[in-house]
Amino acid sequence: MRTARKEAKRERLLDAAVLEIARHGYYRTTVSTIAGRAGVADGTIYLYFKNKEDILVSIFERAMQLFSVQAQKIVDARGIDAEEKLRRIVALHLTLLGADRDLAVIFQVEFRHTLHVLELLSRSRMRDYLALITSVVEQGQREGVFKADADPLLTAKVVFGVLDEMATDWVLSRKNTKLASRAEPVSKLLLGGLRVA
Amino acid sequence: MRTARKEAKRERLLDAAVLEIARHGYYRTTVSTIAGRAGVADGTIYLYFKNKEDILVSIFERAMQLFSVQAQKIVDARGIDAEEKLRRIVALHLTLLGADRDLAVIFQVEFRHTLHVLELLSRSRMRDYLALITSVVEQGQREGVFKADADPLLTAKVVFGVLDEMATDWVLSRKNTKLASRAEPVSKLLLGGLRVA
DNA sequence: CAGAAAACTGAATGACTATTCATTAGCGTA
DNA sequence: TACGCTAATGAATAGTCATTCAGTTTTCTG
Numbered sequence: 001m002r003t004a005r006k007e008a009k010r011e012r013l014l015d016a017a018v019l020e021i022a023r024h025g026y027y028r029t030t031v032s033t034i035a036g037r038a039g040v041a042d043g044t045i046y047l048y049f050k051n052k053e054d055i056l057v058s059i060f061e062r063a064m065q066l067f068s069v070q071a072q073k074i075v076d077a078r079g080i081d082a083e084e085k086l087r088r089i090v091a092l093h094l095t096l097l098g099a100d101r102d103l104a105v106i107f108q109v110e111f112r113h114t115l116h117v118l119e120l121l122s123r124s125r126m127r128d129y130l131a132l133i134t135s136v137v138e139q140g141q142r143e144g145v146f147k148a149d150a151d152p153l154l155t156a157k158v159v160f161g162v163l164d165e166m167a168t169d170w171v172l173s174r175k176n177t178k179l180a181s182r183a184e185p186v187s188k189l190l191l192g193g194l195r196v197a
Numbered sequence: 198m199r200t201a202r203k204e205a206k207r208e209r210l211l212d213a214a215v216l217e218i219a220r221h222g223y224y225r226t227t228v229s230t231i232a233g234r235a236g237v238a239d240g241t242i243y244l245y246f247k248n249k250e251d252i253l254v255s256i257f258e259r260a261m262q263l264f265s266v267q268a269q270k271i272v273d274a275r276g277i278d279a280e281e282k283l284r285r286i287v288a289l290h291l292t293l294l295g296a297d298r299d300l301a302v303i304f305q306v307e308f309r310h311t312l313h314v315l316e317l318l319s320r321s322r323m324r325d326y327l328a329l330i331t332s333v334v335e336q337g338q339r340e341g342v343f344k345a346d347a348d349p350l351l352t353a354k355v356v357f358g359v360l361d362e363m364a365t366d367w368v369l370s371r372k373n374t375k376l377a378s379r380a381e382p383v384s385k386l387l388l389g390g391l392r393v394a
Numbered sequence: 395c396a397g398a399a400a401a402c403t404g405a406a407t408g409a410c411t412a413t414t415c416a417t418t419a420g421c422g423t424a
Numbered sequence: 425t426a427c428g429c430t431a432a433t434g435a436a437t438a439g440t441c442a443t444t445c446a447g448t449t450t451t452c453t454g
Contacts, residue, residue, distance in 0.1 A: 051442075051443080
C-alpha cells in the first residue's frame, strides 16, 4: 500500500479515536470500539499504532503540530509589536480549541489521565509552545512595552494557565457560548491587570 | 465500634489511598493495594466506601473542606481591602497544595481522569470556591480599587486558572522549588498586568 | 496473469481486578 | 462469662479487554 494511502488510513483511525475517546473517555474506550468505528478489524489498529497509549499520544502530536505551526507564524511575524502578538496567540489558542469540541475534551480532560502520560507530553511539545509565548514576552520587554521585572517564563505559564482554564471551563459548560469570545477580555486582563491604574 | 473510631479508620483508609493513587495513578491503583497499605482486607474498603470512585470523591471532599473553610475566613475578614484578600487567597491556594505533594498530584492530575468525575466535582465544591473569589473581585469593584469593567466571574476563572497552572507545573517539575514562592509574582501580575503603565 | 509481498482479519489468549458474601473474630453489655 | 451485634475477612465470582498470530484477502510487479 502506498505511503499516502497508509497515511490517510492512519488519519481515519485517529479521527475515530478522537470521537470515541472524547465521548467515553480513554479508559472506557476499547481498542475494539475504535476499530469498529473506523471500519477495520481489531488487529489492524496494531499495524498503525504500537499500543493503545500510542493512539492517545498520536492524537496529541497531530493536534500540537497545528498549534505550533500557527503560533510560530505569529511569533515570527515582522512589524508587529509584542502586545498584538500576545493577543493573537490568545485568540489562536481559543479559536483552535473552540472549533473542535471533541478535540478540546481530549486536550482538557483525557490527556491528563496519568502523571505518566502528562509528563510524556509536557516534556516535548508543550515546552516548545511555552517557549513561543516566552519569546513574545521577552520581545515585549526589549521593546519596553512589557514590564521589565516580570519573569518571562513564569509569565508565559500564567498566560497558558489562563487559556487552559478558559478551555476547560468551556468544555465542562453545557452552554453554547463561543470559546473565542473570551479572547478579548482575557487579553485585556492579562495586559492591563485587575487594579485600577 | 464507636463513631469516632470508625471515623479515624476511614481517615486512615483515605490516607493510604492518597499515597497509592498519587504514586501510581487512579486506574493503576487496585482496591486491593489500598487495602493492603492500610492493613485491612479488601472487603473492608466496601464497609467505608460505596465503590472505588467513591474513594476518589471522598479524597476530594476532605481536601476541599480545608480549602473552603480557610478561603471563607479570608473573604469574611473585616477591614481588609480586596487587593489584600486576593493576595491572601493566592498565597493560601499555593501554600496548601505546596505542603502535600501527594495531594497536589491527585488534585492536578488524578481528579481529571474522566469528564464524568470532573463534572461531578466541578459542580459542587468547585463552584463554591470560584464564588468566593468572585465575591472578592466584586468587593474590589465596589471599593473602586478593581476595574469596574472586568467581569467578576470571568476574572475569578482567570485567577483560578493561573493558580491551577502553577500547581500543575510544580507537580510535574522535578525541581525542589517551593510552590508558595510563586504567590508574590503571580499576584503582582494579576493585579498590575503585563503592560507598562 | 502468476507469484510475491503487503495488509488485513477476528477468534483465541492470558491477565487483570472490582465487588460480593458466607464465614469468622471482636467487642460491649447484662 | 455468655449472648448478640457489629466489624472484618479473603477466596470466589464474573466479568473486562489489550494484544497476538495463523490464516485470508488485496495490492503490486515483472
